[in-house]
Amino acid sequence: MSKDSFKFSNAVILAPLVAVLSIWIVFFVEVQFGINLNDYGVYPRRVSGLKGVLFSPFIHGSIAHLYNNTIPLAVLTAFLFYFYQSAALRVLLLGTLASGLLTWAIARPSYHIGASGVIYLLASFIFFKGILAKNYRLVALSLVVVFIYGSMIWYIFPVKDGISWEGHLSGFITGLVLAFVTRVRVPEVRKYDWEREDYNEDEDLFLKHFDEDGNFMEISEEERFEQNVQIKYHYKESKKD
Template identity: 60%
Template sequence: MKQKQHFEYSTGVIAYPILFVLIIWLVFWFEVRFGFNFSKYGVLPQTFSGLKGVILSPFIHGDIQHLYHNTIPLFVLSMALFYFYKPIAWKVMLWGVLLSGFLTWCIGRSSYHIGASGLIYVLVSFTFFKGVFAKHYRLIALSLLVVFLYGSMIWYTLPIEEGISWEGHLSGLITGLVFALIFKRQIAKPKKYVWEQENYNEDDDPFLKHFDEDGNFIEQIEPEMEAEQFPKIKYEFKEDKKE
């Protein structure tokens, strides 16, 4: 049963991120293959018709370079989300799309905002701040890894480059921080190993009993069994003589 649950857990960690990436690539392929342009389905701020982009914009990309730059971060960050925060992963993903998209609709320029970068900023922000708030070394290590890989993305929350939706990036950053605060007490810490537990006693560890104080392996010798417990069997070898 445990092996089955572990298999299902591991499958979800990999399968869902692959599914997300596959969908955005299929949408782009459909545009190129049949000559469509879905940019009009992006977020168009302060317009009623532009609200549909809150849901649709993460699946739409302007060109292959835009799609490529979003693919790897989306895959890596969503996989980390489903691995470390599986019980709330879907909430973060779905509400992250909706809230970051709506915030973009509220503060954005009068232009179509498309791409999954808003969701990526949600994941970056949530993963970083959630690890800091949890105060657990493994989650903090994940936060530091996110900073190392994607820390430079913070500059794109400012209007430093024309043609980039800094409003969508900023909305994702704010949304991720809010989620980290909302879910602060959920998924507190990963399960601890045996030696990390407070009531851990080395003398009771069955694994360490195989080693001496210097770390040398102790070969276990089974106690000798008394000969009386077994019947005596006499083996004789008789050479066949040729007549």
């Protein structure tokens, strides 16, 4: 398997699959065995509530809650691991812990559950990192994220009852901070010959087709052959008796 093929499969298949399966398996266990894991969510400013920093992203209150988080989690995880492969795992793990701790510090006294905080973390990081990187591919990715998930910005404010807007806000802030402090390998922008500093017009074969007035001139086969052929001479010292 080539490096590019491995990178593609790791991004588009493996990472999102693990993320989605983990939240669905936990929900299936809850339904199958008739248990409720909400007590493992983040409960702000209680020491016992700190366990939710690790467990809350896997717990969901309903099938609708789970479904609403599944597709964004899969799409944004794929984006992260494909375009920011060198830093993806670090951003995901550290970002999840940091956003969970921030939720624990600022949220209302209630159990906060769900992967939406991670989703806001990923969306925020991908958007701001693309803008900061100033690479056309990554900027385009930022615009795609805004186009698809831009409306999520409203839910970092308390505009609707029953949602953890504090978790959303914590994920958004954490993603923004990580975008500034995380180093990534930005793809090098390919330059044409005429964009390079050592470019010499007199040596450009294409420009030789034009005269001083900009008129196109046909080059004979003999001239074209002379331009493309290089003759190199190698001299050997003769041995003296």
